[in-house]
Amino acid sequence: MERRYGGQDCLLVIDVQNDFMPGGALAVPHGDEVVPVINRLAAHFDHVVLTQDWHPDDHVSFSASHAGTEPFQTTTLHYGEQVLWPSHCVQGEPGAALHAQLEVPHARLLLRKGHHRAVDSYSAFVEADRKTRTGLAGYLHEQGVRRVFCVGLATDYCVAWSALDARAAGFEAAVIEDACRAIDLQGSLQAAWERLAAAGVQRLQSADLLRADLAPA
Ligand code: VGL
Ligand code: ZN
DSSP: OOOOBOTTEEEEEEOOBGGGSTTSTTOOTTGGGHHHHHHHHHTTBSOEEEEEEOBOTTOTTBGGGSTTOOTTOEEEETTEEEEOBOSOOBTTSGGGSBOTTOOOTTOOEEEEEOOSTTOOOOSSSBOTTSOOBOSHHHHHHHTTOOEEEEEEEOIIIIIHHHHHHHHHTTOEEEEEEEEEEOOOOTTHHHHHHHHHHHTTOEEEOGGGGGSGGGSOO
């Protein structure tokens, strides 16, 4: 029997963009494997929101913006620790485009994040300064959403931070593990799962979502 997730539920599809795919500027291993899983899930949700990592070309999170640094090293910025990434998801570039096979025509909102030059934003809700809000919590609350199901890339960065901030904003939250793939820098994936569990974020598989007991009454 087909399950439908209605008005109180939102599927939050995070950063399914070319630069995070194999061969991309910040490739997530097996990142492309999430696309068919997300397409299948999205067909069961009335309310789908997409995010797009969307940086200016001189963004503070890029190693290229800091002389003498290498990608994947950590530095301290005015708001705290920041991993320096290869330049990725530059506004308007092909690498920033959503994966061509992502098929969610009924998505209602496309939220762009990381557009402030001096602040990164892994989370779809609050930027890395932990102060600047994107407006997504207000939007979802106003729409009557109560549960946020997070999928996409990368499990241990943008997906995890978004799920944690969804909880902090008062939503029930879940990460759908097989609809995500991780970067996994120095134990970051294990650390993310521990933080998610401690915050009360559910860890689910896509098959779980098609079971009756998770569907809305
Ligand atoms: C991401 C690193 C830098 C992500 C975005 O989507 O997880 N990771 N920018
Ligand atoms: Zn980024």
